[in-house]
Structures are given as structure tokens and as C-alpha cells.
Amino acid sequence: MTGVKICGLTAPGQVEAAARAGAAYVGFVFFARSPRNLAADHAAGLALQVPAGICKVALTVDADDAMLEALLAAVPLDMLQLHGRESPERVAQVRARFGLPVMKALGIASAEDVAGVARYEDAADMLLLDAKAPAGAALPGGNGLAFDWRLLAGKRFSRPWMLAGGLTPETVARAVTLTGAPNVDVSSGVESAPGVKDARKVADFVAAARTASGGEPAPCLR
Numbered sequence: 561m562t563g564v565k566i567c568g569l570t571a572p573g574q575v576e577a578a579a580r581a582g583a584a585y586v587g588f589v590f591f592a593r594s595p596r597n598l599a600a601d602h603a604a605g606l607a608l609q610v611p612a613g614i615c616k617v618a619l620t621v622d623a624d625d626a627m628l629e630a631l632l633a634a635v636p637l638d639m640l641q642l643h644g645r646e647s648p649e650r651v652a653q654v655r656a657r658f659g660l661p662v663m664k665a666l667g668i669a670s671a672e673d674v675a676g677v678a679r680y681e682d683a684a685d686m687l688l689l690d691a692k693a694p695a696g697a698a699l700p701g702g703n704g705l706a707f708d709w710r711l712l713a714g715k716r717f718s719r720p721w722m723l724a725g726g727l728t729p730e731t732v733a734r735a736v737t738l739t740g741a742p743n744v745d746v747s748s749g750v751e752s753a754p755g756v757k758d759a760r761k762v763a764d765f766v767a768a769a770r771t772a773s774g775g776e777p778a779p780c781l782r
């Protein structure tokens with residue numbers, strides 16, 4: 561059964577919808593330019609509402625230690641998602657310093673990008689293979705763009721991984737079947753407007769993801 565992460569939750573009803581649908585992970589975005597950006601005190605309230613057993617992931621972009629420290633002091637979190645240009649060395653440093661599992665997001669647009677994933681396999685606990693953001697895009701992720709899933713067909717990684725990028729309730733089963741993804745991550749594809757998750761789409765997405773069988777879904781590694 562494919563593990564599902566619903567990313568970019570911004571309100572209590574959205575947390576409830578993700579939990580009710582059966583999401584294994586929920587993501588909170590901490591990036592000022594994002595329509596899904598949360599202040600720490602708001603995120604703390606949402607995180608406290610997440611039922612036990614669902615992994616609470618903080619998405620940051622090239623955050624420095626001070627920002628991560630402040631975030632972790634304010635919000636009960638289970639995992640850090642690094643969605644910027646963090647090097648393998650920076651990923652390893654964050655992992656060692658903050659004591660939480662780290663998922664590194666990597667943009668994929670070509671076979672070279674897929675080959676480059678290997679650089680992060682020792683540093684990260686989990687990998688998120690996302691569509692590469694177009695040049696000049698305001699956001700490095702959450703753009704609702706898909707990449708050519710055939711690039712991942714038959715690929716194996718030594719770390720648990722998630723597929724992301726432009727997935728929707730209509731496409732997720734095919735994406736899982738083509739890539740063998742054990743876990744999937746979605747944001748725009750289950751929204752009615754940027755930052756507003758639609759409970760019906762969230763439920764349909766989780767149900768559709770579960771009809772396809774990828775690899776063994778990853779537990780929250782905390």
C-alpha cells in the first residue's frame with residue numbers, strides 16, 4: 561500500500577481531512593514566498609492536532625541553523641524536508657545537529673538528475689524526487705508540474721523515497737505503477753486554490769494511490 565504525504569497544510573480542517581483520508585505524512589511549509597507558508601505558532605497549533613502515528617514534516621528551503629533551531633523549539637515535528645539547494649554535506653550536518661530524520665528533495669528533469677540522486681543517498685534518511693522547478697520560478701516546489709516518470713522506471717535507491725510533482729487523484733496510480741514509488745507526495749493536485757486543500761480531492765488522492773502497488777512504504781523514521 562503506497563504511503564501518502566499531503567504537503568502544505570494551512571488550516572485545522574485540512575489536517576483533519578488528511579488524517580481521515582489515511583495520509584501517513586503531513587507537511588508544513590516554512591518558506592516566506594509560499595502561499596502555504598506558516599508562522600511557527602500557527603504550525604504548532606496544527607501539529608498538535610495531528611493524530612499520533614502520522615509523521616509531521618517541516619519543509620524548509622536553504623534554512624540556516626538559527627531558523628531550524630527556532631522552528632524545532634516551537635513546533636513538535638518528526639522530520640525535516642530540505643527543499644532548497646542543500647549540498648550532501650549540509651544535509652548530513654542538519655541530520656547530525658538536529659537529531660531528526662532528514663528528507664532531501666531533489667529536482668528531476670533528466671537522466672543526469674536521476675544519476676545525481678546517488679550523491680545524497682548516504683547523507684539523507686529519505687529522498688523526495690520532485691519535478692525540477694522551471695528557471696525563474698518563484699517556488700522550488702509545489703508548482704503542480706510533473707516530470708517524465710519513465711526516467712525512474714526500474715530505478716532502485718538505497719534509501720526510502722517519495723515521488724512528487726504534479727500528481728493528482730487522476731494520475732497518481734499510473735505514476736506509482738510506472739515508477740514503483742513506495743510513497744507519494746502531493747500539494748497543488750489536491751487544492752481548490754493555492755494553500756487551500758480540498759477534502760474530497762485529498763480523500764480521492766489517497767484512495768487512488770492505494771490502488772497501485774509500488775514498493776514497501778516507508779515508516780516515519782523518527
Ligand SMILES: O=C(O)c1ccccc1NCC(=O)[C@H](O)[C@H](O)COP(=O)(O)O
Pocket residue numbers: 567568589591594595596597619621643688690699700701702703704705724725726727745746747748749
Ligand atoms: O508548496 C510550496 O509552496 C513549496 C514552497 C517551497 C518549496 C517547496 C514547496 N512545496 C513542495 C511540495 O509541496 C511537494 O513536496 C512537491 O513539490 C509537490 O508539489 P506539487 O507539484 O504541488 O504536488
